[in-house]
Amino acid sequence: MLKITDLSARVAGKDILKGVNLEVRAGEVHAIMGPNGSGKSTLAQVLAGREDYEVTGGSVTFDGRDLLALPAEERARAGLFLGFQYPVEIPGVNNVYLLKAALNAKRKAAGEPEVDAYDFLNLIRQKMKFMQMSESFLTRGVNEGFSGGEKKRNEVLQMLVLEPRLAILDETDSGLDIDALKVVSAGVNSLRDPKRAVVLVTHYQRLLDYIVPDQVHVLSGGRIMKSGDRSLAQELERRGYDWVSQSQVA
Amino acid sequence: MSRALQSTAVPQSAALRSFAAQWQARSADSLSPVREQAMQRFLKLGLPSLRDETWRYTDLRSLAAQSFVDAPRTTRGQIEPYAPLALLGETDRAASLLMVNGYPTLPVAEGLVNGIEIKSLREVSRLDPNTLLRFLEPLSDADQQRWALLNTALFVDGLYLKITARVPMPLIILHVATADGANNIAYPRVIIEAAPGSSATIIEHHVAQGEHAPLNNSNTHIALGQDAQLEHYRVYATGAAATHLDSLNIRQDQGSQCKQFTIVLGGGLVRTALEAHLEKPGASLDSYSLLVGHEDRHVDCVNIVTHGAPDTRSNQTARAIASDASRVIFNSKVIVNAGAVHAQSQQSCRGLLLSPTAEIDTRPQLEIHADEVKCAHGATTGRLDPDMLFYMLSRGLDRDTAQSLLVYAFLADVLTGMSVASARAAIENALISQLPDSQTLRKFR
Numbered sequence: 217m218l219k220i221t222d223l224s225a226r227v228a229g230k231d232i233l234k235g236v237n238l239e240v241r242a243g244e245v246h247a248i249m250g251p252n253g254s255g256k257s258t259l260a261q262v263l264a265g266r267e268d269y270e271v272t273g274g275s276v277t278f279d280g281r282d283l284l285a286l287p288a289e290e291r292a293r294a295g296l297f298l299g300f301q302y303p304v305e306i307p308g309v310n311n312v313y314l315l316k317a318a319l320n321a322k323r324k325a326a327g328e329p330e331v332d333a334y335d336f337l338n339l340i341r342q343k344m345k346f347m348q349m350s351e352s353f354l355t356r357g358v359n360e361g362f363s364g365g366e367k368k369r370n371e372v373l374q375m376l377v378l379e380p381r382l383a384i385l386d387e388t389d390s391g392l393d394i395d396a397l398k399v400v401s402a403g404v405n406s407l408r409d410p411k412r413a414v415v416l417v418t419h420y421q422r423l424l425d426y427i428v429p430d431q432v433h434v435l436s437g438g439r440i441m442k443s444g445d446r447s448l449a450q451e452l453e454r455r456g457y458d459w460v461s462q463s464q465v466a
Numbered sequence: 467m468s469r470a471l472q473s474t475a476v477p478q479s480a481a482l483r484s485f486a487a488q489w490q491a492r493s494a495d496s497l498s499p500v501r502e503q504a505m506q507r508f509l510k511l512g513l514p515s516l517r518d519e520t521w522r523y524t525d526l527r528s529l530a531a532q533s534f535v536d537a538p539r540t541t542r543g544q545i546e547p548y549a550p551l552a553l554l555g556e557t558d559r560a561a562s563l564l565m566v567n568g569y570p571t572l573p574v575a576e577g578l579v580n581g582i583e584i585k586s587l588r589e590v591s592r593l594d595p596n597t598l599l600r601f602l603e604p605l606s607d608a609d610q611q612r613w614a615l616l617n618t619a620l621f622v623d624g625l626y627l628k629i630t631a632r633v634p635m636p637l638i639i640l641h642v643a644t645a646d647g648a649n650n651i652a653y654p655r656v657i658i659e660a661a662p663g664s665s666a667t668i669i670e671h672h673v674a675q676g677e678h679a680p681l682n683n684s685n686t687h688i689a690l691g692q693d694a695q696l697e698h699y700r701v702y703a704t705g706a707a708a709t710h711l712d713s714l715n716i717r718q719d720q721g722s723q724c725k726q727f728t729i730v731l732g733g734g735l736v737r738t739a740l741e742a743h744l745e746k747p748g749a750s751l752d753s754y755s756l757l758v759g760h761e762d763r764h765v766d767c768v769n770i771v772t773h774g775a776p777d778t779r780s781n782q783t784a785r786a787i788a789s790d791a792s793r794v795i796f797n798s799k800v801i802v803n804a805g806a807v808h809a810q811s812q813q814s815c816r817g818l819l820l821s822p823t824a825e826i827d828t829r830p831q832l833e834i835h836a837d838e839v840k841c842a843h844g845a846t847t848g849r850l851d852p853d854m855l856f857y858m859l860s861r862g863l864d865r866d867t868a869q870s871l872l873v874y875a876f877l878a879d880v881l882t883g884m885s886v887a888s889a890r891a892a893i894e895n896a897l898i899s900q901l902p903d904s905q906t907l908r909k910f911r
Contacts, residue, residue, distance in 0.1 A: 287859070298860050309858075309874075314858065317861075321867075325862075358857075
């Protein structure tokens, strides 16, 4: 589904990604772990199409299409979703409006009719209940005045409504207490199916107790240094990220 | 009485000579002495120039070479319905009055609005000139009042509204500007007096009709009695060829509350001046300005608010948007006079630049002569936030839709202050039609 080949990228004149290779197949959940500054978030943003992140080499295909040739909005409509590490607040733009516009943009691209207003509200309410979000969400601006945890729940809510083929979740677990982590994880798990894939970008192994990955990768210095199964995450937790960089040197 | 002007004022430009000629052609009325003074002063001071404090960004030199004649009193043919901008919502009940180039189409039906006396200025000047003189005097030489002087000298008719009760229904004054040809000038004048304890909502809506637009030198005076409440709108929705120079003067008595909206959606050159005097304790003013520049239009908004008594409060919220090669200026000044202790004022001005060739100039100023006051001001101008934009694009929204939503959100602080739902809806509609992807945006409301 997603094939990243030798991807390099630069942010504000600095090379961050230095040849990333990764393949994610439908039905799989991958975790990308790594120390701070290793390029995890850059990878997520580049995949989502952030314009000021300059791709300097390599290629990415998504369902066989050249992902890098598409603007961000078309990537989203093609079924890619980025859950932001720091979701931005947009006062004055209502949460529900944004979500409805997003869903309709996707439906339009797929040649489907716009969602019925009544059905849409029902859908949102149902997903909000699942995510244990308060009714006030409906009337508020996008992430406006939300706590860190509420913002992350909102990211997952958007994901559940948009039902992406590929979800990239950038540190969706950071800043969550254990109850919120369970809710967010349940949200992600509910989306797991043989046709979809999830890439979890995370700093901690904790999330992977709730969302069990098929593969774990360690990103360090702009490259994937190590890949393995779930036990790699547990080993990292025991031995720390230094272990990966040291084992490379050795 | 003699219409000749004293030799002290020798008009220097074609425009001034034409104003003097208009003056000479006016018939005398009970206001002639004050009008003559106003005319003399205007001719002496001349057109405002870039050297004048409140005219630093607006160059009127092109007007000087023109010879102006009075705009007609009626439109040629029917008044167009102005459906897209009509501030009469289907659901809100509202009464409306029509003025063509400042001439009211009176008499109005008796009891058009319960609680508002409606008269023509001609009638008032004949029967009760002292009432009018209270609003025309004192004359001011201040540069923000320059065009008001000319209006005082040359307005022929206008509207006098006296609010005597709590009036729930909004009253709309539709100002239609129209011209016979080039170089027409109009002098609309409106006087609104709110009796103590009264309340009302008055919307002045300026539109233009026909091929030519006159130079519109309009003027509104508002006086709020003790504990009176007024929500006043002035909305400009004229064409790219129109030049509009508007002055609004507000005087507020004890405990009165005024909410004022200045909405500039159209016009080639629109200059709006607001001068407010909080004269007695407890008076409060909330002023909202929504200034939209596009194409190569020029919008210049000047607010001067004077706190003249203790415990007065003013709040100014301005949102300016400039796209294409337009220029938007917001100049605001708060003056706290000596003795106006515990005055509170806030000025918040935000500008949004949508093109590299657009320009926004903001100048919030404070002049404080009293102790124990609480005054704050802030001004920022920037472009659309790239993080917000990316967030919306990453959710699949079109770039145009995302940008329009952000622009719309930027204006929300002004729009949410409006308490007349139909006016807000109409203004939102008009705004939205100027934004890209208006079709999608309409669905969001």
